[in-house]
Amino acid sequence: MIFDRKQIVRRYGKNPIITTADLPCRSNSVFNSGCIKRDGRYVMMLRIEDVDGAQHFRMAYSCDGIAFDVCGHPVIIPDSEDMERFELLRYDPRITPLDGAFYVTYAAHGAKGVRICLVQTDDFEKFRRIGYISEPDNRNGVLFPEKIQGRYVRLDRPTMAHGQGGKGDMWLSYSPDLIHWGDHKLVAETRPERWDGHKLGAGPAPIKTPEGWLLLYHGVYERCNGLIYRCGVMLLDLEKPEKVLARSHGYILGPQEPYERIGDVPNVVFVTGNVLEDDGTVKLYYGAADTVMCLAFARLTDLIDAAWNR
Ligand code: BMA
Numbered sequence: 001m002i003f004d005r006k007q008i009v010r011r012y013g014k015n016p017i018i019t020t021a022d023l024p025c026r027s028n029s030v031f032n033s034g035c036i037k038r039d040g041r042y043v044m045m046l047r048i049e050d051v052d053g054a055q056h057f058r059m060a061y062s063c064d065g066i067a068f069d070v071c072g073h074p075v076i077i078p079d080s081e082d083m084e085r086f087e088l089l090r091y092d093p094r095i096t097p098l099d100g101a102f103y104v105t106y107a108a109h110g111a112k113g114v115r116i117c118l119v120q121t122d123d124f125e126k127f128r129r130i131g132y133i134s135e136p137d138n139r140n141g142v143l144f145p146e147k148i149q150g151r152y153v154r155l156d157r158p159t160m161a162h163g164q165g166g167k168g169d170m171w172l173s174y175s176p177d178l179i180h181w182g183d184h185k186l187v188a189e190t191r192p193e194r195w196d197g198h199k200l201g202a203g204p205a206p207i208k209t210p211e212g213w214l215l216l217y218h219g220v221y222e223r224c225n226g227l228i229y230r231c232g233v234m235l236l237d238l239e240k241p242e243k244v245l246a247r248s249h250g251y252i253l254g255p256q257e258p259y260e261r262i263g264d265v266p267n268v269v270f271v272t273g274n275v276l277e278d279d280g281t282v283k284l285y286y287g288a289a290d291t292v293m294c295l296a297f298a299r300l301t302d303l304i305d306a307a308w309n310r
Pocket of ligand 1: 229
């Protein structure tokens, strides 16, 4: 029997909130989509896998954060110099409001590996490519929503490619201009024989709280028949965000429901969006089993307590 001292995260009762049935195009799956709230409207950037295996992003909007209207056309991001080598696939968009604009980091996957790509938009209609901001293999990149001590900051997860047995820890880098990145710091390591023992990576943009930057992250556990993706929480120092102040011993959300257990990739909960509401509720948007989009709720104070293991 699972003993839960306290339920930290509550799933939306009518999950999933977006499936392929809600899309205006024939698709295989919709999952791991970035989400923010802007001027009272929820803005989601969907990761859609097409029936031919290609992937694209598409915007979706909502007034209540639950029922989303999906745009009739895909997001158009200007091509890079060599899409074949560098960007055959793009996935896991994470949105960060910053400097009055919106920045999207995503994994750009091509023949030469996977890198973090950064694009900027003012309106989610026109996107400007800033560029690839990491070498291969690196993904799970997300920007902080403000400069810290005068510099832009991002989290990421440099790792070896699939099939090379790479373990993945979370790192952080600084930049003066969002183009040049350096001063790399190790932030959080995998914990052997724990739920986040195989690899871990940042979820959506960190939320600023008086106790530190609240970061939802995914941890991966390796079992004999596959990987299990779950969500944990940590607090990073406000001025020195490479410093972990607190980190949950256990996960706060893991595959449990059939839509999280069964799908293209079973046993995956992958949080890529969070919205802090005025009443202190946090909406967590997550992909389940690499197949559908789901929603869960938590109190900000409970997430902070969970990070401190209180
Ligand atoms: C990770 C990412 C995610 C995906 C997860 C489970 O490596 O690629 O997009 O949800 O694997 O397949």
